[in-house]
Amino acid sequence: MDVSSQKRLAAKILKVGISRVRVKNTKEVAEAITRSDIKRLIEKGYIYVVQKKGTTRIHANIIRKQKKKGRRRGAGSKKGSISSKWTEKVRPLRRMLKELKEENKIDKKNYRKLYLMVKGGFFRNKGHLLYYLKEQGILKGKRMK
Incomplete structure (x- = not known):
């Protein structure tokens, strides 16, 4: 029929x-x-x-659980080149150093020393840089965010 x-x-x-x-x-x-x-x-x-077929989330959930355990962090899972990661880390640090120099919170000599330390990858992030400045007593006055 x-x-x-x-x-x-x-x-x-x-x-x-x-x-x-x-x-x-x-x-x-x-x-x-x-x-x-x-x-x-x-x-x-x-x-x-008939109900519409949706996209399954099961595989995404499995991957999320694995990542929570610390899996999927090998060399093959890394996104971006090493140099691009370095650039992403260095740019905000250099910007912060420049601001500190312009605000006269650090002198030229220390600025140059810190700039080279940033280039060498000494600092993990901006917080680490600020911590270092306070520990060494390099920072003049208070840093306001």
């Missing part, structure tokens, strides 16, 4: 695609002609809609 026209009508009524419409009793559905007939069959349950 061809129920393609009934499926098309049902799809319009249910506001879904034709491929999502399913039919249980084809004989009764084939007899339906009008929209009201189709609506009656939908109420009876002879015509119904």
Whole structure:
């Protein structure tokens, strides 16, 4: 029995695609002609809609659990070149040093020394740089953020 026209009508009524419409009793559905007939069959349950297939999150969840354990951190998982990572780390440190020099919180001699230390990768981040400045007593006055 061809129920393609009934499926098309049902799809319009249910506001879904034709491929999502399913039919249980084809004989009764084939007899339906009008929209009201189709609506009656939908109420009876002879015509119904299949749920959309979504994207599974199971693989993403597994990976997240592994990362939480510290896995997936090998050389093959690293994104970006070593030089690009170095650049990302160095730029804010140099910007901070420049600000400190312009605010006269550090002198030229210390600025040059610290600049070279930043270049050499001595400081992990801006917090580490500030900690070093306070420990060594290089910072003049208070640093306001």
